[in-house]
Amino acid sequence: MESNNRAIYWVPYVLWIALFVVAPILLIVYYSFQGLDGEFTLANYRNFFTPVYLTMTLSSFWYAFLITLFCLLIAYPAAYFITRSKYKQLLLLLIILPSWVNLLLKAYAFLGIFSTYGAANSFLEVVGIGAKQLLFTDFSFVFVSVYLFIPFMILPIFNALDKLNPALVYASRDLGASSWTTFRKVVMPLTSSGVKAGIQAVFIPALSLFMITRLIAGNRVITLGTAIEQHFLVTQDWGMGATIAVFLILIMVVIMIATGTRKKGVM
Amino acid sequence: MKKLMQALIAVVIIAAVLFYAVHRLNASTGQTAGNTLTVFNWGDYIDAELIDQFEKETGVQVIYETFDSNEAMLTKIEQGGTTYDVAVPSEYTIEKMREQELLYPIDHAKVPNLRYIDERFMDLPFDPGNEYSIPYFWGTVGILYNTDKVQSEITAWNDLWKPEFRNEILMIDGAREVIGMGLNSLGYSLNDTNEAHLQEAKAKLDGLTPNIKAIVGDEIRMLMENDEASIGLVWSGTASELMWKKDNLEYVVPEEGSNLWFDNMVIPKTAKNIDAAHAFINFMLDPETAAQNAEYVGYSTPNKEALTYMPKEMVEDERFYPPADLTERLEVYENLGPEMLSHYNELFLKFKMHRK
Numbered sequence: 202m203e204s205n206n207r208a209i210y211w212v213p214y215v216l217w218i219a220l221f222v223v224a225p226i227l228l229i230v231y232y233s234f235q236g237l238d239g240e241f242t243l244a245n246y247r248n249f250f251t252p253v254y255l256t257m258t259l260s261s262f263w264y265a266f267l268i269t270l271f272c273l274l275i276a277y278p279a280a281y282f283i284t285r286s287k288y289k290q291l292l293l294l295l296i297i298l299p300s301w302v303n304l305l306l307k308a309y310a311f312l313g314i315f316s317t318y319g320a321a322n323s324f325l326e327v328v329g330i331g332a333k334q335l336l337f338t339d340f341s342f343v344f345v346s347v348y349l350f351i352p353f354m355i356l357p358i359f360n361a362l363d364k365l366n367p368a369l370v371y372a373s374r375d376l377g378a379s380s381w382t383t384f385r386k387v388v389m390p391l392t393s394s395g396v397k398a399g400i401q402a403v404f405i406p407a408l409s410l411f412m413i414t415r416l417i418a419g420n421r422v423i424t425l426g427t428a429i430e431q432h433f434l435v436t437q438d439w440g441m442g443a444t445i446a447v448f449l450i451l452i453m454v455v456i457m458i459a460t461g462t463r464k465k466g467v468m
Numbered sequence: 469m470k471k472l473m474q475a476l477i478a479v480v481i482i483a484a485v486l487f488y489a490v491h492r493l494n495a496s497t498g499q500t501a502g503n504t505l506t507v508f509n510w511g512d513y514i515d516a517e518l519i520d521q522f523e524k525e526t527g528v529q530v531i532y533e534t535f536d537s538n539e540a541m542l543t544k545i546e547q548g549g550t551t552y553d554v555a556v557p558s559e560y561t562i563e564k565m566r567e568q569e570l571l572y573p574i575d576h577a578k579v580p581n582l583r584y585i586d587e588r589f590m591d592l593p594f595d596p597g598n599e600y601s602i603p604y605f606w607g608t609v610g611i612l613y614n615t616d617k618v619q620s621e622i623t624a625w626n627d628l629w630k631p632e633f634r635n636e637i638l639m640i641d642g643a644r645e646v647i648g649m650g651l652n653s654l655g656y657s658l659n660d661t662n663e664a665h666l667q668e669a670k671a672k673l674d675g676l677t678p679n680i681k682a683i684v685g686d687e688i689r690m691l692m693e694n695d696e697a698s699i700g701l702v703w704s705g706t707a708s709e710l711m712w713k714k715d716n717l718e719y720v721v722p723e724e725g726s727n728l729w730f731d732n733m734v735i736p737k738t739a740k741n742i743d744a745a746h747a748f749i750n751f752m753l754d755p756e757t758a759a760q761n762a763e764y765v766g767y768s769t770p771n772k773e774a775l776t777y778m779p780k781e782m783v784e785d786e787r788f789y790p791p792a793d794l795t796e797r798l799e800v801y802e803n804l805g806p807e808m809l810s811h812y813n814e815l816f817l818k819f820k821m822h823r824k
């Protein structure tokens with residue numbers, strides 16, 4: 202009876218995975234072998250290894266890397282200060298709050314803020330730097346993306362730091378380690394799981410960003426996400442769109458494995 | 469475990485109920501087709517008063533739905549869930565729909581008002597003899613520019629390559645429009661499929677990159693309105709709408725030639741109420757109705773008789789009602805087939821990736 206019980210508990214889970222995870226992925230793989238006339242072909246894969254898509258992959262990687270890096274650089278100290286603060290819960294809420302607002306609304310808001318006569322430029326004028334072109338630049342693209350993704354980086358790092366036993370830090374300092382050494386040898390290894398989770402939560406969606414590339418970067422930044430959107434909506438070349446999606450999935454699997462937490466603690 | 473089973477059963481029941489509801493909803497739009505008409509049109513593309521008027525005159529209840537791209541519309545009609553009785557696609561989509569046999573022929577005897585349509589807009593290559601489609605609006609693709617900021621006059625695509633316009637141009641995010649502009653600027657047809665010409669056009673467009681500020685979608689209206697850039701590549705309807713709001717904007721159809729487009733009314737195969745669909749098409753072609761609609765929408769009406777009911781300054785505006793000798797230089801997009809469209813898109817992607 203006991204084992205029977207267990208098996209039944211698995212049913213909803215397995216159903217869910219089969220219907221909403223495995224089936225869609227199989228469909229994507231199936232479509233990726235389809236040509237424009239619905240015939241079986243490897244042409245889409247051959248097409249992917251042409252300079253157009255390879256450069257696109259590289260540029261997607263580059264921007265996703267930049268976004269993740271800046272997220273991490275801001276999120277780590279921020280999470281650290283939140284754990285140290287008296288108003289932990291309030292500060293955490295303030296960080297999460299923006300993620301309740303629709304992503305597109307936020308993007309449109311930045312369209313106004315960064316525009317030639319927008320708030321950001323008015324501020325630059327007042328400070329004496331003078332108006333600059335902010336919209337449709339690499340800067341604005343990375344800035345807005347970092348803004349959108351940062352809660353997903355702060356949360357896991359915060360959790361890891363919060364769980365860290367402060368006694369370990371005191372012990373390290375008592376035993377003569379400098380604060381830098383303490384950070385490097387104690388704090389960092391113990392929070393690395395949070396950092397990895399954060400990197401996964403930011404890097405993977407950043408790889409396939411698409412609306413932001415048009416709204417904020419004015420299509421000056423082209424990512425694989427943009428290409429997928431175009432193939433599905435404009436050219437109706439679902440095969441090629443699916444092929445790019447297959448490569449995105451593969452890349453994501455690689456990243457998951459690379460940043461996955463190892464079972465045995467190796468220091 | 470009991471709870472778990474209950475939850476599972478609940479999920480199955482909810483799914484079944486939803487399926488049934490969808491089925492019923494689909495069926496009900498079909499069953500009541502005797503007195504309803506489902507119109508599928510672009511957003512903000514009709515004077516809503518006219519729908520009320522049509523309902524009053526005929527007693528047919530109109531269900532009005534909108535789409536924002538030909539491709540989205542086509543997908544919904546292909547799926548066939550809703551019984552759309554009238555749709556308004558653009559010419560190259562009509563060609564595609566005709567090939568896929570998604571359209572009912574239009575009985576010209578039931579559309580007597582067809583006689584008011586200007587001959588120029590009848591019997592075009594995408595639908596010979598107007599067997600499947602009736603003109604609704606037409607327009608051009610051209611250059612909208614801010615006369616406060618642009619000192620010299622712009623008359624041609626090639627003017628855009630001037631170094632003085634560095635970082636001042638907004639483009640439409642459309643492969644046909646942008647590659648077509650490159651081809652036109654070289655004197656080729658915007659339906660050109662010659663590989664050498666396409667590569668030449670792409671290389672020429674790369675040279676325009678320093679002048680391009682961004683390649684955007686519908687945001688172009690807002691951006692032009694807020695003076696974000698001084699030059700925009702736009703459809704004539706966008707231009708006329710913005711020029712109503714702002715005095716310092718000017719629209720020009722480039723002299724090398726450009727795109728002439730049509731949105732036509734069709735009766736898709738999803739239609740159930742074909743009589744009412746004909747009645748609606750005929751109603752929209754009534755000169756007074758067409759005039760009222762054209763004034764509201766701001767695009768150019770193909771209805772010759774309607775022009776007499778419209779304000780003079782609107783009809784005589786050559787930017788939106790270009791004379792015949794200019795429209796002859798313009799070309800309609802031909803359906804190039806999926807392979808060529810894919811190729812256009814790949815060139816467009818390459819062009820977008822070309823950095824300053």
